[in-house]
Each structure stands twice: as C-alpha cells, then as structure tokens.
Amino acid sequence: MEPVLELQDVSMSFGGLKAVDSLSFTVRENEIVSIIGPNGSGKTTTFNLISGLYEPHSGDILLKGESVAGLRPDLVHNKGISRTFQSLRLFTNMSVLENVLVGMHSVTSAGPFASMLRLPSVRREEKAMYDKAQEILGMFPGRFSGPRQHQPAFSLSYANRRRLEIARALASDPVLLLLDEPVAGMNPAESHEVMEQIRMLREKGYTILMIEHDMHVVGGVSDRVIAMDHGVKIAEGTYDEVANDPQVVEAYLGKRAADATA
Amino acid sequence: MSFDHIMSVTIGGLTVGMIYALIALGYTMVYGVLKFINFAHGEVFTVGGYVAAFSLLAMGIDASTPWLKVAGAIALALVAAVTVPMVLGFLIERIAYRPLRGRSRIIPLLSAIGVSIVLQQLIIIIFGPKPVTIPTLALSSASVSFLGVNVRVLALVIIAVSAALMIGLTYLVKSTRIGKAMRATSQDMEAAEMMGIDTNRTIAFTFLVGSALAGIGGLLVVMYYGSLKYDAGFLYGLKAFTAAVLGGIGNIPGAVVGAIVLGMTETYGVSVDLGFLAWFVVAGLVLGLYVQMVRVPNRRLAHIAADRRTPEYERSIMNVYRLTPYHGIKTLLAERTDALLSVSAVDAVRLMAGNIFLAVLAAVMFINSSARIDTRWQPVIAFVVLMVILMFRPSGILGEAVTEKV
Ligand SMILES: Nc1ncnc2c1ncn2[C@@H]1O[C@H](COP(=O)(O)OP(=O)(O)OP(=O)(O)O)[C@@H](O)[C@H]1O
Ligand SMILES: [Mg+2]
Numbered sequence: 001m002e003p004v005l006e007l008q009d010v011s012m013s014f015g016g017l018k019a020v021d022s023l024s025f026t027v028r029e030n031e032i033v034s035i036i037g038p039n040g041s042g043k044t045t046t047f048n049l050i051s052g053l054y055e056p057h058s059g060d061i062l063l064k065g066e067s068v069a070g071l072r073p074d075l076v077h078n079k080g081i082s083r084t085f086q087s088l089r090l091f092t093n094m095s096v097l098e099n100v101l102v103g104m105h106s107v108t109s110a111g112p113f114a115s116m117l118r119l120p121s122v123r124r125e126e127k128a129m130y131d132k133a134q135e136i137l138g139m140f141p142g143r144f145s146g147p148r149q150h151q152p153a154f155s156l157s158y159a160n161r162r163r164l165e166i167a168r169a170l171a172s173d174p175v176l177l178l179l180d181e182p183v184a185g186m187n188p189a190e191s192h193e194v195m196e197q198i199r200m201l202r203e204k205g206y207t208i209l210m211i212e213h214d215m216h217v218v219g220g221v222s223d224r225v226i227a228m229d230h231g232v233k234i235a236e237g238t239y240d241e242v243a244n245d246p247q248v249v250e251a252y253l254g255k256r257a258a259d260a261t262a
Numbered sequence: 263m264s265f266d267h268i269m270s271v272t273i274g275g276l277t278v279g280m281i282y283a284l285i286a287l288g289y290t291m292v293y294g295v296l297k298f299i300n301f302a303h304g305e306v307f308t309v310g311g312y313v314a315a316f317s318l319l320a321m322g323i324d325a326s327t328p329w330l331k332v333a334g335a336i337a338l339a340l341v342a343a344v345t346v347p348m349v350l351g352f353l354i355e356r357i358a359y360r361p362l363r364g365r366s367r368i369i370p371l372l373s374a375i376g377v378s379i380v381l382q383q384l385i386i387i388i389f390g391p392k393p394v395t396i397p398t399l400a401l402s403s404a405s406v407s408f409l410g411v412n413v414r415v416l417a418l419v420i421i422a423v424s425a426a427l428m429i430g431l432t433y434l435v436k437s438t439r440i441g442k443a444m445r446a447t448s449q450d451m452e453a454a455e456m457m458g459i460d461t462n463r464t465i466a467f468t469f470l471v472g473s474a475l476a477g478i479g480g481l482l483v484v485m486y487y488g489s490l491k492y493d494a495g496f497l498y499g500l501k502a503f504t505a506a507v508l509g510g511i512g513n514i515p516g517a518v519v520g521a522i523v524l525g526m527t528e529t530y531g532v533s534v535d536l537g538f539l540a541w542f543v544v545a546g547l548v549l550g551l552y553v554q555m556v557r558v559p560n561r562r563l564a565h566i567a568a569d570r571r572t573p574e575y576e577r578s579i580m581n582v583y584r585l586t587p588y589h590g591i592k593t594l595l596a597e598r599t600d601a602l603l604s605v606s607a608v609d610a611v612r613l614m615a616g617n618i619f620l621a622v623l624a625a626v627m628f629i630n631s632s633a634r635i636d637t638r639w640q641p642v643i644a645f646v647v648l649m650v651i652l653m654f655r656p657s658g659i660l661g662e663a664v665t666e667k668v
Binding site: 051052053072073074076077078082083085089091092093094098101102103105106107108110111112115116168172 | 434437438439440441443445446449450452453455456457458460
C-alpha cells in the first residue's frame with residue numbers, strides 16, 4: 001500500500017520543551033492508525049504540525065510523497081488533510097449546515113461576483129454542496145435531520161458538536177482525516193456509535209489518523225497503534241502489541257507500578 | 263409641529279443615518295474579522311468623496327448639462343469613488359495592518375491612527391486645503407412630492423441606494439461562499455485556516471467591500487451637500503464608528519440600526535420643538551419603568567436558590583425594585599441584608615434615579631414645549647445618546663455578535 005502520510009524525524013519544541021522529538025511514522029492508504037499516549041505527550045502538537053499550524057524545527061512531513069511541512073494551514077487543507085479538534089472549534093454562531101458548507105470551502109470556487117449575480121454555475125455548485133452536505137450529515141442518522149440543520153452550532157449537545165466536527169472535516173473529501181479525540185466526553189453508548197461510524201468511513205475508503213484515549217475505541221478500529229511519551233514514539237504495532245509493551249505500560253502507570261505488574 | 267415638518271425631518275434624519283450606515287459597515291466588518299477599529303476608514307470615505315467630486319469637475323458638468331451626460335458623468339464618478347477607495351483600503355491593510363497582525367491590540371490601533379493622519383495630509387497635499395465644491399446640478403436641487411411633502415429627490419436616492427447596498431451586503435455575508443468564509447474567519451481565524459480558508463484573502467476582501475461602501479458614501483455626500491472638506495472623514499468617521507458601537511460592534515444589522523438611530527437623533531434633536539421631543543423621552547421613561555418594575559426583578563427572581571424561594575422572599579425582592587416606602591427603604595437602610603437583596607437594592611436605586619431623571623427631563627421639555635435646541639448642540643446630542651444607551655446596554659442595541667464559548 002502506498003503511504004499517504006509520512007513523518008520523517010519531525011521535531012518541534014516550545015521554548016525548552018521538546019513537544020515532539022524525532023518522530024517518524026507512516027500512514028498508508030485506507031488505514032486507521034491511532035496515536036495514544038499520556039497527557040502532554042505531544043499528540044495534539046503532532047496534529048498541529050501536520051495541519052500546518054506549526055512549522056517543524058527539523059524533519060519533514062510528506063503527503064503522498066510531497067512535502068507539506070511548514071505550508072500554510074489552508075494550503076495543507078487544500079492538499080487534502082482535514083481535521084477535528086480536541087477542544088471543539090466549530091463556528092458556533094453558524095448553523096449546523098453552514099459549518100459543513102464552510103468545510104467545503106477549498107473544494108468549491110464560486111467567486112464573490114458570480115455569487116452575487118447568482119450565475120448558473122454558482123447555483124449548480126450550491127446545489128451540489130447542499131446535496132453533499134445532506135449526504136454527510138446523513139451519516140449521523142437522526143442527529144442532524146430537518147430543522148436541526150438550521151440551528152446554530154452552539155445550541156448542540158456536546159456529543160453532537162463532536163459529530164459535527166467530523167462532518168465538517170469530511171466535507172472536503174480529505175485524502176487524510178485527522179481525528180483528535182473524537183469520543184472524548186462521550187458516554188460508552190455514544191462512543192460505540194462513533195466507533196461504528198469510523199469503521200464505516202474506512203469502508204468508504206478514507207484514511208484516518210486518530211488520537212484517542214478510549215482504549216475500547218482504539219482497540220476496536222485501529223490497524224496500527226503508535227504510542228508516544230514526552231514527544232517520542234515509544235512503541236508501534238497492533239493494538240495488542242502496543243498495549244502490552246512494557247514501555248507503554250510504564251508511560252501510563254509510572255515505572256514502579258510497571259515493575260510491580262511485571 | 264406640522265406633519266409636513268415632521269415628515270421632512272424624518273426623511274432628513276434617515277438620509278444622514280443611511281450615509282453613516284454606509285461608513286459604519288466598514289468599521290463593523292473589519293472589527294468582526296480583526297477585532298480592531300480601523301481608524302483610517304473615515305479618510306477612505308473622504309478620498310471617495312474627493313475622487314467623485316474631481317471626476318465630476320473634470321467632466322465639466324453644470325446645471326445646463328443635458329441629463330444623459332450628467333448620468334454618464336455620475337456613473338463614471340461612481341466607478342472612481344468605488345475603485346480608488348478599494349485600492350486604498352486594500353493597500354492600508356496590506357502595508358499598515360497585516361505585518362502587525364498578532365501583536366498586542368494597541369499596536370495596529372496606533373498604526374491606524376497614523377494612517378489616518380497620513381491620508382488626511384495627503385488629501386491636503388494632492389487636492390489642496392480648500393473644500394472641493396461641485397456645481398449645482400438639476401438633480402441635486404430637484405424635489406418631488408412624497409406623501410404630500412416636498413422632498414429632495416437626492417434624499418430618496420440616497421435612502422434607496424443605501425438600502426439596496428445593505429440588502430446586497432446582507433446576502434453576501436449570509437449566503438455566499440466568501441461570506442461564510444468571512445464569518446468563519448471572524449469567529450476563529452486559526453480554525454478557519456485549518457478548514458481551508460485563506461484568511462488573508464478573506465480579510466483583504468473585507469477591506470475591499472468596506473472601502474467600496476465608504477467610497478459610495480463619499481460620492482453621495484458630495485452630491486447631497488455639494489462640497490466636502492479634507493477633514494470631513496474625521497467627524498463622519500467618528501459618527502459612523504459611534505453608530506457601529508451603538509448598534510453593537512461587529513454586528514452588521516447593528517451598524518445600520520445604530521446609524522439610523524444616530525442620524526435620526528441628531529436631526530430630530532435640533533429640528534423639532536422640545537414639546538415633540540419630550541414624547542420620545544416619555545417613551546424612554548415607559549421603557550425604563552418596565553425595566554425597573556418587571557424585567558430586572560424577574561431576572562433576579564430567577565436566580566433565587568430553590569430552598570429560599572418563599573413567597574415572602576420573592577415579595578421583598580419585588581418591593582425593593584418598586585422601592586415601596588416600607589420594604590424598599592428598610593432594606594436600603596438595614597445594616598446587613600443578604601447578597602441578593604443588597605445587589606437588588608443598589609440596582610433599584612440606579613434604575614429609579616434614571617427614571618426620575620427621564621421624568622424631570624420630560625417635564626422640563628413639556629414646559630418649554632415651543633423651544634428648540636440650538637443646532638450647535640447637534641454633535642453633543644448624538645454623543646449623549648450614545649453614552650446613555652451604552653450605560654444601559656454596554657454591548658449596543660443589537661449586541662455584539664454573540665459567540666458562545668463551550
Ligand atoms: N502552544 C503551546 N505553547 C507552549 N507549550 C505547548 C503548546 N502546546 C502544547 N504545549 C506543550 O507541549 C506538550 C505537548 O502537548 P500536546 O497538546 O501535544 O499533548 P497531548 O499529547 O495532545 O496531550 P492531551 O492528551 O492532554 O491532549 C505539553 O507539555 C504542552 O504543555
Ligand atoms: Mg491533545
């Protein structure tokens with residue numbers, strides 16, 4: 001399988017703190033790869049590097065063989081990397097539907113004049129956008145139906161906001177989807193539902209890199225798992241391999257506890 | 263006070279208000295995306311007016327020019343009054359603001375004031391310090407009978423054109439691709455970027471639109487008043503900025519509402535008898551009494567913890583707001599009251615003081631009912647109204663665009 005994403009020795013620090021330290025890994029087409037690791041281990045920073053918010057101090061990030069390191073975030077998005085946020089960042093004053101439509105910005109082209117004149121090309125594009133948005137929102141049965149699509153995003157429940165973030169990220173048909181803790185704060189039934197949806201996305205051909213603390217979800221969907229601690233990759237493999245790796249157990253439980261269980 | 267007079271004052275106020283609105287929209291849109299006040303915007307308006315005036319002068323039209331040629335000249339002046347400010351607004355953002363983005367907010371603000379001064383001097387250097395005056399055209403002096411009142415055609419044109427532009431702008435921001443990008447950028451610039459929006463382009467576009475509207479405002483002012491001074495942008499800019507704050511900065515319909523309220527207030531203030539104006543104060547008093555007696559106490563009642571929610575307690579809160587001699591004053595004098603009651607008491611005194619002030623004001627105005635306020639007070643009236651409204655509604659009439667945080 002062709003690699004979609006490739007990180008090569010990527011490092012990034014905040015002041016003296018090495019948030020990401022010589023990190024290398026690959027995500028291949030139609031794979032689901034999960035990143036796990038204790039709080040502050042550099043997972044979100046890795047996502048921010050991939051999506052262009054930060055520029056790596058060294059190393060390179062390749063999307064389908066082409067470097068995207070240090071590229072402006074909107075250009076990274078145009079190249080096909082879309083994401084969700086751990087600390088929800090919906091456009092809360094915009095409606096559910098509008099959030100999804102904004103997600104299509106980079107794959108649409110209507111200019112201001114054409115839009116104001118409502119040229120046929122614009123109407124066609126708007127129609128296509130609307131249909132596509134319905135299709136995406138339809139992946140979350142019963143959550144965003146009918147009038148709910150016109151509610152402002154701030155009126156949504158927490159779990160629905162997380163769902164809407166995924167919908168918005170999918171709107172541009174990304175080559176690579178980055179999910180930052182997609183089930184954080186959800187109850188077991190809700191996270192199970194999201195897990196099913198992630199599986200469904202793989203069936204549709206999406207490639208997904210996901211950060212998640214919920215081991216049920218990580219174990220349930222991942223082809224491969226990468227464990228990080230203090231910015232360093234400490235293990236990589238199948239879920240079972242990584243979950244039983246002594247270094248990973250130690251990172252989560254502390255050294256003494258790890259020795260005790262060994 | 264004849265109906266005719268009221269009618270023509272209303273149309274005059276609306277005309278001025280619409281011009282303020284055209285300028286205010288630029289302030290509010292830029293504030294929406296960048297969260298800072300582009301103080302150079304007033305000068306962009308002046309430049310629009312100057313460019314329009316000089317285009318008309320260059321084409322040598324006067325009262326005797328055939329109307330078709332006048333129409334052509336105005337169309338060309340319009341093109342100039344839109345494009346030059348657009349280029350100017352674009353360059354201001356590019357040169358004076360973009361390099362400073364992300365710095366503390368005072369820095370772009372200083373830069374804006376600097377640009378404003380530079381532009382004003384440039385206008386003097388290029389066009390000279392004397393006001394530019396255009397010849398009286400048949401169009402500028404024409405009037406029609408509207409609801410039985412003689413009204414300047416140009417006033418109706420200004421109102422209609424501005425209203426059309428505002429509807430267009432609303433559509434642009436609400437429904438088009440670039441409008442959604444603008445709203446997304448204004449809410450969370452980083453997230454917008456990561457969703458594929460080129461925020462630099464979006465911001466530049468915002469400046470283009472705001473500057474075009476201000477330029478059209480400049481053209482309309484020149485045609486309406488026949489002349490414009492190099493420092494006109496200062497007062498117009500300040501009033502438009504006031505209007506934007508009055509309506510709720512960052513809020514597009516708010517800017518229009520604020521501008522109309524401001525234009526109406528300053529026009530009514532000096533053009534009608536106190537006896538008539540007093541009715542507005544009476545309306546304010548009715549609203550004030552409603553706020554004091556009903557709205558605020560009900561909001562307070564909603565905050566009472568369930569275990570204290572006895573009818574007596576609720577009644578004493580209500581009594582404080584009505585300041586009935588027994589309960590209200592006793593609460594005020596009591597050394598120790600609980601937090602909610604004492605907060606309510608302070609609140610009630612404040613509201614009541616405001617209402618007494620309004621009542622006295624109305625009475626004084628009724629007594630001097632045939633007097634009028636001197637025109638020199640016009641700017642003062644506008645700012646007093648601003649301060650009073652903001653005292654009671656710090657976020658402006660329609661409020662700042664609400665952003666609910668998780
Ligand atoms: N903008 C920033 N400025 C300074 N330090 C930062 C910044 N962002 C993250 N850090 C630090 O970098 C380290 C890694 O943070 P990061 O957010 O990547 O962790 P994480 O693995 O996503 O953790 P969590 O599971 O809590 O989300 C932490 O020590 C954090 O405090
Ligand atoms: Mg994180």
